[in-house]
Amino acid sequence: MSTRKILVVGNGMVGHHFVESLVGLKTADDITVIGEEPRPAYDRVHLSEVFSGREPSDLALATRETYENWGVTAHFGDPVVRIERARREVVTKGGRRFSYDKLVLATGSFPFVPPVKGADNKRCLVYRTIDDLGQIKATAKDSTRGVVVGGGLLGLECGNALRNLGLETHVVEFAPGLMGVQLDEGGSNMLRRKIEALGVRVHTSKNTQQIVEGESSALSMEFSDDTALDTDMIVFSAGIRPRDQLARESELAVGERGGIVIDYKCKTSDSDIFAIGECALFGGRIYGLVAPGYRMAEVVANQLAGEQEASFQGADMSTKLKLLGVDVGSIGDAHGRTEGSISYVFSDERAEVYKRIVTSGDGKLLLGAVLVGDCEDYDTLLQYFLNEIELPAEPESLIVPAAGDKPLLGAAALPMTATVCSCHNVTKGCIIEALDSGCCSLGEVKSETKASTGCGGCAAMLKNVVEDELSARGVVVDKSICEHFPYTRQELFHLAKVGEVKTFQDMIDGHGKGRGCDICKPAIASIMASLWNDHVLELPHVGLQDTNDTFLANMQKDGTYSIVPRIAGGEITPEKLIVLGEVAKEYGLYTKITGGQRIDLFGARQNQLPEIWRKLVDAGFETGHAYGKALRTVKSCVGSTWCRYGVQDSVGMAIFIENRYKGLRSPHKLKSAVSGCTRECAEAQSKDFGVIATENGWNLYLCGNGGMKPRHADLFATDLDDETLIKYIDRFLMFYVRTADRLQRTSVWMDNLEGGLDYLREVIIEDSLGICAELEAQMAAVVGTYQCEWTTTINDPEKLKRFRQFVNSDEEDSGVVFVQERGQIRPAQPEEKIRLVASSK
């Protein structure tokens, strides 16, 4: 028997999931995939993140190599145009033929554009693919206003994208309310209020008649009520239509309003052809979400692997989203259409929160829910709904923000069959199984079960279940910094701040035990410095510092040190350059330009450091903190002063920023850069905080990282004026200093920050925690008490004592031996050392 040929048409999210599932079942089939788009499958659900700085390539679900490694043949960029069922073959646009034993259609859907005159204008776009995204971006460049047609889930998401692109954004909806499918009237009204408060204009009950060229803008939309709206671009997001053309033409059964009809085995009217995902019509319904599509994919894969029972039973359409930063949740029968159902509504117009639950007539079962403005109860409600758990006697207590005694459905109360992650169909049972088979952390459970790697909506629930289960097993999730303090760095920071603790000794007496170690001592020294900003070599602090901080220089492999003076923004006068050269020459130091736009002098002995620094300080240099967990460099490009493309003075801004934050001690080092235009020569997007000039001001990027695990910074805010820019950076840095773990760069901190970028925006821009004034004051205190640590040190004989090589001799360390290479010194290798020492005797 020859191998069975499985042909998959469409390589979107569901098509890909099917292939992945089938490969995982090791069926030895010959699998071929044909995709219309020029690239392998990617994560459509998170498409919008590209507008906030994510790379399209980060969205990839697979690469060509993935398929190669799986032994799957894949063709991209050449769509199938015909199915010849009699011959069991398909034909592509490029004329290629492929035969099949089993055919799987996963062609997805296309955005519906209402038949309006003028909608074919090139400034009228849709939003579904990476290519669409490119067009939206390009068109937005010369637009000031953008309209989204469609106030559903996708439309609002698209509205957010336009807003992120800096456009004045309007949403036009045909129906009287937003998100009519998922929300009831009350929820929809609250959503509207919140969105309008964000500056997005909402126009409901608007029927677009035609689109014409505008006078003051590129386009003008004319509505049936004789009103009009001028705009520079339009994105249609008015629903989706299944791509059932192939099926239709080959006479497979399709629904009246589209969709390839499938049965509970996902079979079409031809039993050798399956349809899955958004092109499929099951029980008269198209499932426009990824989770049901994944279920269908698994059902087909399992059947092909011989499991006859596999079947699709319909799927839950509950959703939790953050649209334009507004939390929205919809569960089951949100409109309360079930006969005999009862509703409970909670509405708080001041806090702009709306909640509704729909229960069965006897109040025992949850049938549906709507949440707008506060989704905290979503996870709990969803579990009641999905698992048909009996509700408490007063169901309204689930949504009323009562005095803290809300009946919480803890992770422990969930049945084993409870679905925790609906994207990947992971139940509580699967999670427990993963823990049984050896996973011991959230991260491990994630990679084992894939839970929370889809839409991410289940992250909080997953964390609860894992932590609950781990602690039930007696695994203590220990977050202590070390054996001396049973606290995290964040907790220690808080204790020090609230108790105004100023020394390590007081800290350990009050909150710890023992003498401390090389973990907690530098960490607390750093906290003391962030809070009180004493000189790091003051007596109570001196023994706490890593050697680099003790000697205010970086220790090298042979015990000598390197010297990195501050060269703010990378700008240096010829005079100062000459001083560096002269000092290096006098002391025979190895000289190198660093990756941070400054100059490093290597090979200084401990006892030479003060003399060298006296010369540098006299010439106007300051310490560069290359040794500290502190602000390092702020790189700059040449900017508008010289560069023909520059739109702002990036050098001036970089120098200002570097001088403002120099000396700030933090959980890990901090790096920044300022570029004068979008060409980004200063590489600001790889920095902890990066600034890029725009025509109107500055864009601020946060939490980038080079180094071991590079991370692109996230676009945080756009077109800021100088003052706002600095204000946001002040707040950001202090918030990070307060809350990060020891040695946690901003990138990792951000990746672990619950609520992510949106949460950070809330804290820093909207002051949701009410701490911004305090953060600014704290930064002002640090800025105001800055001292150059080297200048202070060389003027204090007590501090200088520490730099003696030996307490009882002026000899030098004989273990330090240099040889010459390319005209400069370098440390001798061990063999070289032996030879040199022998010959000198």
Added chain:
Amino acid sequence: MEAVKQDDWQTVCTRDDLVLNSGVCALVGGEQVAIFYLPDTDRQVFALGNRDPIGKANVMSRGIVGDLQGQVVVASPLYKQHFNLETGACLEEEGVFLPVYDIQLDGDAVNVKVAG
């Protein structure tokens, strides 16, 4: 026990030269000796070889001192291995030791015993 012979000991510095809860280095009979000052221990002073046998540089006096599971230790400033201040034993790598020197405080004088 053999009586301490007075001339075996050498005064290398005074208490004033030591750094509280930290180390300094002295040159004793041509050898580099790292001296640590922890006044709240019974012994108050500890002396070990200054050469880091793992990082292979003379840096031990510049490490951070503290305690780990009840042992008083210094961490190498190069690669952070810990050495017991009393025995010189490395906590992370079995069989690696720093030489231990006899040391005592005599009033304010810091005395180290010179080898053989």
